[in-house]
Amino acid sequence: MCWKPSFREVMPWRSGVLACLLGAMLSGLCAQQPAADSTSKRTVSQAKVTSNVVNNVAVQSNGLPVPFATVFNTNTGQAAVANAEGVAAVPVWGVNDTLRIQSMGYETVTLVPGTMPLNLIELPQSMVEIEEVVVQSNAVATGAMTRMTTASLDRMAAKVPVLTVETTGELLQGSGQVHLQMSQQGGISPVLRGFEANRVLLMVDGVRMNNAIYRSGHLQNAGSVDPFAVSQTQVIMGPSSVLYGSDALGGVLHFVTRQPGFSPSGLEVEGKVLGQGSTVNGGWAGHGHVSVKAPKWGALTSVSRRAFGELRMGTWRAHGDSTWGRVPWLVERIEGRDTLVANPDPHVQSPTGYDQWDVQQRFRAKVPRGYVDVNVQHSTTSDVPRFDVFNDVAGGVQKWAEWSYGPQKRTLFATNIVQGIRGAVWQTMASYQAVEESRIKRRFGQDDRITQRENLDVWGVTSVVRGQRRNVDWETGVDGQWNDVASAAKALNLVTGVTQADLTRYADGGSTMRTLGAFGSARRTWGPHTLRGGVRYSHAAVHSTFLDTTWLDLPVRTFDQSKGALTGSASWSAKWSSQLQTLSSLSSGFRHPNVDDLGKVREKNGFVLVPNADLKPEYLYTAEQGLTWSLRPQSDVLVVHAAAFASLWRDAIVQADASLAGDTILVIDGDSARIQMNQNIERAWVRGARVEVSGRLWPKTTFRSVINWTLGSSMDDAATPLSHIPPTFGVVEVARKGAMTRLSTSVRYAFAKAASDFGPGSTDNLQEALPEGSPGWATWNVEGAMQVTDRLEVRLSGLNLLDLHYRTFGSGISAPGRNLRATLSARF
Known part of the structure; x- marks a missing residue:
């Protein structure tokens, strides 16, 4: 049968x-x-x-x-x-x-x-797209290249419904366990357990997105993934370096896109078209994909176009400040001169608008005992204005007339070969990524527009064998990545049209980074108990060469570093009864210094970062205890998930005051700035907890409440607060699902964070908050979906319905005000 x-x-x-x-x-x-x-x-x-x-x-x-x-x-x-x-x-x-x-x-x-x-x-494939964000502990994750499982402690994985999205950031925010920092509308920088940017590993379809120039401040690269092509977002909390290598300190964000399928009965063609509109920014989106299935092969084509207008902030100022975040002036160039003109609506944040194209082509073919998958993706944006810098003042006047990220381009080619061999699975993936980033800026009142451009070629390979022997599930593999960075800069005079060379962001003589790793892990289950363990050794080498001394004469012009790192992890899970399960784990993570750490020159808020060749890898050692309790066996009437962790951060790489050839001040971009370098501080520690309570109020009505606490400080006598540590935040949600409809209402919130608890330097953007710090906030949201026919669906959302003005911690742009969003999709 x-x-x-x-x-x-x-x-x-x-x-x-x-x-x-x-x-x-x-x-x-x-x-x-x-x-x-x-x-x-x-x-x-x-x-x-x-x-x-x-x-x-x-x-x-x-x-x-x-x-x-x-x-x-x-x-x-x-x-x-x-x-x-x-x-x-x-x-x-x-x-x-x-x-x-x-x-x-x-x-x-x-x-x-x-x-x-x-x-x-x-087993049918999941029929509903963008429906879940799966959040789980690193101790129950397995699978070094792609889909993780909830293993024997599946209740440690919270599966979160998401109805409507405009960006991948909204996918993550809906979980209630991921904090987002934003410096512009096109910037999405996720924070996991107090770690951000290059200390969080981003992946798409099993390929590392993190590259040699991922910085430690705030990143917008997660926005280069098409949310309408994503079938599932997986969030792995905590150090995961054994399986994933460098950068997985706070955790892993893995975007899994839609996949081609096969049709045993013959040729099948199916697809979907989608249209979406939002009021808060006049934004719109269009998406379409077509899937062709045959007995021996399958193909899928996906195209998305998104446009975002100027973002409107909320008008209800519960925090009590009447001017915070308002935009009274705009910069216009009139008859060759920069001029401040009145903003007709100070609640509209300008410039913030941009647009983006996303294209994907996948092909899969059966081969004996397996298949071959080819995955091609391309994403490109228009210029993305960096809104937060337009608040900067130099000498009592506006500092910047222009500041944008140039078109952000990401192209991925990946080939994945999967074979069944004597009861095991052998999977090898080879990938190539071409990445282009640029920064375009011009000082107010000046004619030179400076463009810094970075082009990266990233080659990667991962080969993994996994299988089972008696009572042991095992996995072993090797991986490697090669990054080649070319950095250039030019200054264009808008009056004369003359172009000349300028100071590059990274070494103008080029930079490279090579990483190699080998790892193994195993799991054994007996009765209600499961043990897991793993180990990885990784080696990285970075090289940078500075040639031009016109703007910066470094004592050393060539930087070479070669370091290794050994990490391991172990966990024990147990089912004590039909209602109670626990998870205990010890894990370690590491991050190799990359080109951005070793060879970058950058000025922000009166500080200038210069290279330091003496950096070492940073390590994180974490102990975690979690439990899941249910009121009734095998029932979701009432379920409690709880987890607490404590992490020792050794040789943490932080930006600190330094000197260059005896000088502590450097003139850059026409301003005097305090010299800083990335340095390894001795020790710091991060600790936190999460509690999630979910249940069923009625047969078709569920509720969910999540709250997250995180603290971080150095372990010296000063106990200096660490950067990137969000205040307490979470979500409360009630949802009802019928045969043809879904409806949910939620409150997302964050507590206040005092200015004294912000990290040192400019990373936490204290200058973008109120003098006393970051105020607390809460938004009310309502979302619904109706299946009009078997093929037609309508989704409606009312977000921040009270039109509250707020900024998430660390952000340089106010969050969206009241937003009404409509999404119409049709299948064929």
């Missing part, structure tokens, strides 16, 4: 969270995995067996096996995990038993087979 569930038999993600209590992970770039074909019969014996009498059941989707899917008997508590060929040895079930089958990337299926023979179960 082959079981193919109807739509009504497919459980939504939220209802199937308990299904993988003893599960291993689907760990491939894509949900589908190597085809069993003729090999499934000889690999049946390798499936996990939890009873002496078993039935061998194959779990497939679109003609491909689903390795490591979990089959859970909700009546007996017995579970079976499919092997690499998607075959699970399921203990014989009773006539009234219920089986629940689940794997990441697929809808959960619940069935009562009774006395019917069952040898094949079809």
Whole structure:
């Protein structure tokens, strides 16, 4: 018998969270995995067996096996995990038993087979896009290249519904566990556990986005991923360097885009078109994708266009300040002279508008015992105004007449080969990324427009083998990346049209960075207990050469560094009863200094950063304790998730005062600035906690409340506060889901943060807050969706309905005011 569930038999993600209590992970770039074909019969014996009498059941989707899917008997508590060929040895079930089958990337299926023979179960791929952000601890994540699993402690993963989005930042913000910093409308800088920018690893479809010039301040690179192409966003909290290498200190943000599928029955063509409009910025978006499926191959084409107008802030000033954030003046160039003109509406933040194109093409073909996947992505923007700097004043007058990030371009080519080999899965991915970034700025009253441009070529490869032997799931692999950075700068005189060279952001003679790593991890489960452990060794080498001495004469012009790092992790999870589970973990992370750390020249708010070749890798050692408690066994009537962590940050790289050839002041961009360098401070520590309470008020109505605390300080006598540490924040949400409708109302909030708790220097943007610090805030939001027909859906959102004026901590731009958004989508 082959079981193919109807739509009504497919459980939504939220209802199937308990299904993988003893599960291993689907760990491939894509949900589908190597085809069993003729090999499934000889690999049946390798499936996990939890009873002496078993039935061998194959779990497939679109003609491909689903390795490591979990089959859970909700009546007996017995579970079976499919092997690499998607075959699970399921203990014989009773006539009234219920089986629940689940794997990441697929809808959960619940069935009562009774006395019917069952040898094949079809898992549908998740039908709803942009519906969930999966947040989990690093201790339950596995799979070095792509989809992580909730493993045997799946309740540690919070699956969060998201109805309407305009950017990837909104995907993350909806979880209630990710803080966002913004310096412009096109800037999305996620903060995980008090870490931001190059201390948070960004990935898309298993490829590292972090490159050699990811900085430690605030980044906008997460915005280069098309939110309408994302099928799932995975957030891994805490150090994850064993599996992912450098930069994964605060955690990992992994954007998984839509994937091609196969059609065993013949050629199929399907697709979707979407249109969206928002009132707060006059923004609009259009998206379309087409999927072609055949028995042996599949292809998917996706195109999105988004346009954002000038962003309006809220008008209700509950914080009591009548002028904070208002924009009374705009800069215009009139008859060759910069002039300040009155802003007709000071609540409109100008300049903030920009637009963006996103294009993706994927192709997948079956090969013997596996498949090959080709993934091509391209993203480009218009100029993105950097709004926060237009508040800067020099000599009592406006400092900048122009300041924009030039078109941000990201092109990705990735080839992923997955093979089933003797009960194991071998996955190799090779990738190339071409990245272009630029900064365009001109001082007020001056004619020279300076453009700094960086071009990066990033080559990467990862090869992983994972499998099972007796009671042990294991994984081992190697990876490497090569970054080549070319930095150039020019100054264009707007009056004469003459162009000349100018000071580059990075070494004008070029910079390179090479990383190599090897890792291994294993997991063993016996009874209610699961142990996990892993180790990684990584080596990095950075080289930068400065040639021109016109603007900066460094004592050393060539910087070379070569360092290694060894990290490990271990965790223990246990199910103490049908209602209580716990997780204890020790983990370590590291970050190699990159080109941005070692070889950058940059001025901000009276400080100028100059290179320092003596940096060492920074390390983070974290202890974490988590628990999940439910009021009733196998029920979501009331569930509590809680986790607390403490991290020791050793050799932390921070910007601190320094001297250059005996001087502490450097003239740059026409201003005198205090010289600083990135330096390794001795020690710091970060600690925090999270509590999430969720439940079911009525059969179709659920609630969720999340609150997050984070603290960070140096461990010297001064106990100096660390930068990037957000105030207490969270979300309270009530949602109702019917047969054709979904409705939710939520309050997102953050507490105040005193100025004395801001980090040193300019990273936390104290100059953009009120004198006493960052005020607390709370917004009320309502979202709804209606399935008009089987193919037509309407989604409506009212965000910040009280039109509150606020800024998230560390941001240089006010958050959007009241926003009404409509989204219409149609499938074909």
